[in-house]
Amino acid sequence: MNQAPIHKEGKANRLIDATSPYLLQHAYNPVNWYPWSEEALDKARKEDKPILVSIGYSSCHWCHVMERESFENDSIAAIMNEHFIAIKVDREERPDVDQIYMDALQAMGQNGGWPLNVFLTSDQKPFYGGTYFPPQAWAKLLQQVATVYNEKRGEIEESAEQLTNAIATSEVIKYRLKNEGSEYNVNGMDKMYESIAARFDKKRGGLNRSPKFPMPGQWLFLLRYYHLTDNQEALRHIEVTLHEIAYGGIYDQAGGGFARYSVDANWLVPHFEKMLYDNGQLVSLYSEAYTATGNELYKQVVSQTIEWLEREMTNSMGGFYSALDADSEGEEGKFYVWTKAEIEKITGDDSDLIKDYYNITEEGNWEEGKNILHRRISDHEFAAQRGIDVAILNEKIAKANNLFLKERTQRVRPGLDDKALSGWNGLMLKGLVDAYIAFGEEKFLTMALNNASFITSEMSDGERLFRSYKEGKATIDGYLEDYAHVIDAFIALYQATFDEKWLNKAKTMTDYTLKHFFDNGEKLFFYTDDSSEKLIVRKKEIFDNVIPASNSQMALNLHLLGIIYDNDDYKSKSKAMIGKMTSLLEGEPTYLYNWGILYSYLASSTAEVAIVGSNANNIRIRFGKRYYPNKVVIGTKQSSNLPLLKGKEAINDQTTIYVCYNKTCKLPVTDIDQAYEQLK
Structure with a gap:
């Protein structure tokens, strides 16, 4: 590369x-x-x-x-x-x-x-x-x-x-943060939703503005809100947004992967660079949306994006590169756009169908007769209009996409930023785990495990993380962002595999951040390690942007680890952190969405699902195919010292599921459907 x-x-x-x-x-x-x-x-x-x-x-x-x-x-x-x-x-x-x-x-x-x-x-x-x-x-x-x-x-x-x-000036002073949060309920969630909904673009999805930036965390928040309240308007908005992005030029129709943003309100014309952090979060979002809706478009987008990740963004050790440039040969988007004549030459007998499918014209929709591939309707609608079977259509589109990718190999590629950043790798690792849980594809888990091994062997010295890796060398002390997203990914990887080494690594790094980043006076984390270079000020990151704020993610991590380890200190710190944010959150959730996800967990109690028995991993895979986001899933084939697994065993040699809330368990069951009834 x-x-x-x-x-x-x-x-x-x-x-x-x-x-x-x-x-x-x-x-x-x-x-x-x-x-x-x-x-x-x-x-x-x-x-x-x-x-x-x-x-x-x-x-x-x-x-x-x-x-x-x-x-x-x-x-x-x-x-x-x-x-x-x-x-x-x-x-x-x-x-x-x-x-x-x-x-x-x-x-x-x-x-x-x-x-x-x-x-x-x-x-x-x-x-x-x-x-x-x-x-x-x-x-x-x-x-x-x-x-x-x-x-x-x-x-x-x-x-x-x-x-x-x-x-x-301290963020606590600047934004007058004080611990106000003790009541977390659906009414508070309703206020957050109404604030965001007032800005919906109901036709094209996202918020009503241009340019349009994918904000995966905002839509994850809306998914959690929908799950908690069954608000159909929220679900419709999520579906419109995800469809429009998947159909638009912001999504690389031929090769997979999402561009940084679209310059218009229709998701059509991208700013063509592809960033790892966007794609990791969007893989998580589309995977989670699939478990909530079963929409096959979302599965297609995830699979194609992971193919792009494997093909263009992965180093020899399983680490992920940072970005692909927008420009090649000094021209923005040149690598990705097509003339009508090029499409006709490449696709031959199928060119009329491909031109219609991707809306190719002589004039073009970009510059000088050049076209950005995009769609306007579903495959089923298009196939019906054409009078052909959807399966045949999909074969022809897949063939055309492969021809486009082959043609691209003859073009000058955009510049590749081949450094690996630990926090961004954590975001994509989490995406791969979420995709594995949603679809059960072993390749997704293999890529996740290779990446987790790369982070631990090349970007960590045990409890500490480094920020950047390139050409065999890890440099720069990790920032809170790096710890927060790697910890989140390792918690998810444990829940997908039940391999406790990932959970132990998450806990070790969490304890390191509490020792070296946490401000015990203000009950929030600094962005930098106390042993790192001293700059003119030491900041705290509290607002969620394109990437969730490091403090909101650490609050979520402490909440989940506090439950898994039955650690009251973790849980109390997490509640103190969100308590400071509650008044801001209910009034302006757009850039506090990750805090809103934690709020949703506290508003409805996080389920503790323990799976015990020889078939624990298979049950876990099947269990993940239904949507229930507010849970931790732990498990073992035989025994474990984790607090939530103590005293739990397989009944009559059958793998057994325990559904618990606040360490109080319902009757153990051996049937997944029964376990889901208990969650309801």
């Missing part, structure tokens, strides 16, 4: 030794770039120069544009080199740095985005910033900032101090 291109002209700068593909892209810029390092920060202090921090990531389209226009421009580079210590940061490797300076930009009253360019005093305090700048505007700004820094230093330092104090 190729990675993002490196422009090898002239002399390399200090980024040449980086592991980040994004930094390596800039290694031959005439800018005298440094990575974020003590060397760069010390140089700024010694020379009393302002710092320019430029933050981006390998699949960022406008990052590439600004590099071509400005950072490869010798005259602009000369200005940067003369007046600034220039530091390049990969936001995916250093989200802690990105988080601080993105907060600073927003505190300046500006909209955030990438590339993120922020000017700092020599002691790392921000005083001005922005995102993308055209080359002339960038050159002018550099000169102005250099002049003001030299002539009005006192004003600059005063402004930087005020900004630093603003971003250093």
Whole structure:
């Protein structure tokens, strides 16, 4: 697999030794770039120069544009080199740095985005910033900032101090968080649902806006709400959303996998990069939706996306790469789009059917007669209109997709960001486990186990995680995000396999986070390890975005592990965490959806399902095919020291299911249907 291109002209700068593909892209810029390092920060202090921090990531389209226009421009580079210590940061490797300076930009009253360019005093305090700048505007700004820094230093330092104090304010103080949560009920869930439902796009799904970003966690919350309340409007919205995304250009119809977002409201025109974190969560979402609805479209999407993961995003040890670029040959989407003539040549006798199925036209729906493959109706509807059998249609579509993939092998591929990030691997690992539980495909479990082994052998030293892995080397202390999502995945992997080593690893890492990340005063976790590099502020992440907040995920992890291990400390910490968020959550759940999922567990009591006997694993597989999200499933073929399995045994040598709530069990049964009746 190729990675993002490196422009090898002239002399390399200090980024040449980086592991980040994004930094390596800039290694031959005439800018005298440094990575974020003590060397760069010390140089700024010694020379009393302002710092320019430029933050981006390998699949960022406008990052590439600004590099071509400005950072490869010798005259602009000369200005940067003369007046600034220039530091390049990969936001995916250093989200802690990105988080601080993105907060600073927003505190300046500006909209955030990438590339993120922020000017700092020599002691790392921000005083001005922005995102993308055209080359002339960038050159002018550099000169102005250099002049003001030299002539009005006192004003600059005063402004930087005020900004630093603003971003250093504790989230608990900033959002007036206090422990208010003790009653968790359906009424609270109704309030959250009504707040989100007011923004539904009822025709195309998602929220009523453009561009449209997949937000898998919001829809998982709605699924949990539907399960708890049987609200049919919630289910309809989930189904419309998942159908429209699966039919749209945001989904790679030929090869599987989802793009980062669509620029329009119809999910048609994607921003073509594919991110591991989106795809991991969407695999989980479509798998869970399948168990709730039985819709075969969801199974198709999951299977095709996992094929893409295996084909294009997996290293030799089972680790998963981070991203595929939007661009190839300097053109966005070129790898993925088709002309009408190309479709006709590739598909031959079936071309009329394929053109209709994927809505191919001479004019195109993209640029210059180019088409993004997309669908508008179900296979059953299309087959009926054509008067052919659905099975025959599916064969022809599968054949065409294989021909498209073969043709793509002749094209220049988008850049591959081939670093593995532990937290993102955790999200995809969880997706694979959810897919295995929903569909029972052994390949999904094999990929999950290989990935879990990769994380533990290459990205962990036992209780600690590292953030990034590339070319045999793990670097950067793990962030709370990494621990939170790997712990979540390992809890799920235990529940799918009943192999207690994954549960033990989840507990070990949880205990590490409690020791090194948890703020006992505010009852929330810091984003960084207490032994990691000290930045100007130490932040806490509480709002769910495209990726669930690390604090909300840790609260969920503590809830589940607290039940499995009967650990009151875990459970009380989890309740204290969500208790702080309750008032915010009921009023504005859109970016607190993962907290809302935990709220739903507390509103209805989490079921404890214990399966004991020689056939425990097979019963577990069958048990997972029905939708009941608020449960933990534990099991053993013989015996276990887990508290919820003590004293439980197979009755009359038959594998036995115990359904319990709050450690109080109903009558043991040997029939899955009876167990589900007890859950109801």
